[in-house]
Amino acid sequence: MGRAPCCEKDGLRRGAWSPEEDQRLLEYISQNGHPNWRALPRHAGLLRCGKSCRLRWINYLRPDIKRGNFSADEEALIVRLHHELGNRWSAIAAQLPGRTDNEIKNVWHTHIKKRLEGDAAAGGRPKQKARKSKAAAAKEATAADSSEQQPFMTASPGLSSSVSSGVTTFSTATESTDAGTTSARLQLGATTKAADMELESFSSAEFPPIDDSFWSSPDVVDMGLGVMDQELGLAGPPSSSTRDEDMEFWLNMLMEAGDMRDLPSFL
DNA sequence: AAGTAGCTCAACCGCTGAGAA
DNA sequence: TTTCTCAGCGGTTGAGCTACT
Structure with missing residues (x-):
């Protein structure tokens, strides 16, 4: 079974997210949601793969994330x-x-x-x-x-x-x-x-x-x-x-x- | 003050399952 | 039924930071 690559490596950013990227992703999702992670970065103008965007959102940007040490x-x-x-x-x-x-x-x-x-x-x-x-x-x-x-x-x-x-x-x-x-x-x-x-x-x-x-x-x-x-x-x-x-x-x-x-x- | 070792955690990688074609 | 695509998951990595010597 063929599997699509995670993302095209060429031209896509990796590593730590900049505040600007965070802002962009946050704004896009708050306005449009995330019906399609793969297409999201293109629509949001982000040079990231969808997987990376999804992870960033789920693990860091989601508004209901609780901060602080675990009790x-x-x-x-x-x-x-x-x-x-x-x-x-x-x-x-x-x-x-x-x-x-x-x-x-x-x-x-x-x-x-x-x-x-x-x-x-x-x-x-x-x-x-x-x-x-x-x-x-x-x-x-x-x-x-x-x-x-x-x-x-x-x-x-x-x-x-x-x-x-x-x-x-x-x-x-x-x-x-x-x-x-x-x-x-x-x-x-x-x-x-x-x-x-x-x-x-x-x-x-x-x-x-x-x-x-x-x-x-x-x-x-x-x-x-x-x-x-x-x-x-x-x-x-x-x-x-x-x-x-x-x-x-x-x-x-x-x-x-x-x-x-x-x-x-x-x- | 500098060097080193250890720790933390954000992010990546690769796999799997579900659903669509 | 088979093939393909995608989202989601768990394992792993490595940069950055701090404590220790």
Whole structure:
């Protein structure tokens, strides 16, 4: 089967996008949408291939992209979803509103995976330098700005200690105070249709099929996230037994991170 | 202050599946 | 049914940045 080349290499720009290109793409899509990525750059006057435009839009320019570091509960959710779905980053991203598959993939490989491995190897706290790039700082600044614009984003000064007390791997010096901590939980109800389809179709010998109602059930929304509610005083009366079990679940998961294959028993 | 090593993340590459012809 | 085109996905890369020596 013949496959069209990604793009004609001749005359097309590659590499980092300039602000002008971003502006052009943004303006074009806001006016015309993106019915045809392949034709889009030509119509928009961009010397890029459609694929590049699509990636730039999805991973950076889309207005609903959430900036800033991943919160502890977002990371916890990623850990759980990765355990359930494997490297299906788009399916995982569908459960994290405002996050892209690329971003989640990067975070998994650069943060979460290392922490889990560190825990498994050292049986304790992973070593990670307290580093913060300019880009990350800028992102955080943007996140702080957007948190003012988006009421659902709640700063959580107490999060680091509270979460780390139960889930040691999710607390680092660089990521202790994130805006948007509760957004993932609050937006979980807004499961996208695509995600639903993904989850409907997901079924394997290793994992049982997941019912749609699973994702909207209070148990799931609370799983590993309810702790935050308590700390932040956001939730009603805690159901202590389930919350304790949740804590125990995450502890076990992270303690056993070296042997992730054994985890499906929690399902 | 300079050099080096390690980290982050935006972007690219190549493959797959779906839909149209 | 076969062929072709396209969008989307996951894996990988490398430039730029920061911490460390």
